[in-house]
Amino acid sequence: MLHTGLSNQASSLTFERERGVNKVLITRNVAHLVINIEEDTSRFERVLEAMRSLASSNIPVFLVKLHRSALTLAFAAKDAKKADTSLQSSGFKTLLRDDLAVVAIHADSMRDLSGVMVQIADALFSAGARLYETGDSHNSVQALIEGAKVEAAVQSLLTAFHLDDSAVSENQVDAE
């Protein structure tokens, strides 16, 4: 028998979160820079020089990727001119796009899930959104695409992962 004052209801609380993709986060006004760096013995020194140049201009960067003959990274589009000028004055050849957006697909324990990447790639492909770069963490895959393709890409992702509009939110890249 239960004692007076104690709950006699089965707990209706939810405990663990739903598994699988549960959120799509959009970050607009993102720039992407390809910095040419020749593949030679001083490659990493040049990578550091480029990073120093951006840090000295107080530009936070993300989606940093090392390639054989380039360093690529993203940052707030408002910093595009400053970043490009700073790097070119340091002697770097660059290729800049400042009309991009990051669509981040969130799931708990993303790295334990197989098959998410192909679903994302298929969804973006069907929306005509070219992938410029991706990043991933334990709980998200970030896809860098053209800003103009965001709406189509998001709708395609929502369909692919059986989500509704309530799963979509927006983020500011330069929010303080």
Add this chain to the structure above:
Amino acid sequence: MKILIQKFGGTSVDRKEHRELAARKVIKAFEAGYSPVVVVSAIGRSGAPYATDTLVKLLKDIDPQVTPAAREMDMMMACGEIISTAVFAQTLQTYGMKSVALSGGQAGIITDKEHGNARILEIRPQYIQMLLAQGYIPVVCGFQGVTQPSNTSEHGAITTLGRGGSDTTASALGAALDAVAVEIYTDVDGIKTADPDMVKAARTLDVCTYEEVAEIAHQGAKVVHPRAAEIAMDRNIPLWVKSTFSDHPGTRITSDAPPEVKKRLTGITHTGKIVYIRLEIENAEHKPIVEREVYRMMAHANVNIFLVTFSPSALSFAVPRTLFPIARDLLDGMVVPVEHGKEDDFGKLATYYIFKFSDGLDLAYSVQRPLLKAIEGRVKIVDVPASVTENCTMVSVIASNYLRVSGVALRIFETLVKAGIAIHQTADSEMSVSCLIPESEADRAVLLLHSALFEN
């Protein structure tokens, strides 16, 4: 009633002296006016007689060629916590405390039917509440539950919760019982800025956000499992990480952290035995199609890929080392046909891409490639060279609100490059910056990064 959940991990209950120290923590809480609910893991870690791994081996050793059924594996694994619970309850009783050992099912923990990785659906807390009201200290098995009792199937099959299961039990019970706090006891003083076995100068953090803890745990630190942190975060239950073996106050995990905690460098971790694969795909128009087929193949074989990086003429990604043989066997000699739609200027109707690893790893390629010769008149055959960097690991700097801190990536790269540590690739999120480096350099990288970022 001030209910306090106290969870003790394997090293806290592995021998009599340790169990007595753990029991004293429980009694101290009881005497301070709390109503403790204890959650325990199996006794000891890998190799110990009643550790989960040892019990699983009993089943696997029957015939190593026959994989044990998930349901029976769960029954076996659950025994570790049942033994531990009975022993701990008896320990408390020897101190004169009223204590009851409960399996997950007896504690009212109902899960879905995914054996080996079950998800808690519901907790029926009434029996525990009744025991508490009568002055008992319930000792509950971590890591396990039962499926919903049913009249048309068995009356609750034993399930296990998978990784982080005991921490998850503790947080979920905290939520169900409206506990004032959940305390996770381990063999370190709290959450550290680095693994204290590797970095003697690692310091204990007084306070962490739930997000930091989830990130630290995902990036390899064995503190509190992210599933548990997420439940506590969602229910806003104060969570503590403390040591069974000291009176250090430990680390408080909260959403109500001071501003300086919400924007800071938190710690260094390293994790994973990783292989990095690079595929050279020259044709920019066909590259997205070929890439999707690579993803599709990996998904079919349940190979999770990460650190995916695009270059104009290459695709690179990482796989766990345990899955690399599967990934290599899938890719070696794999053919991706891309139709042109119409005959091109050279009379070809399609391009067939065939994946080739370096000599010695290209068995399927060496068989398949000659077979394609018969169609070369109408189809362009293109080799996709695949190169492999083995023996990698990932070292990560946890940095709250990293996006808002300029120069963090630079400091990390500078530290590693100046020490001559190769960085194969990087990954970043709002909470961390990770570098893929040779596994042999992991200890040195963690020490150097800790020194550069936390000791000055």
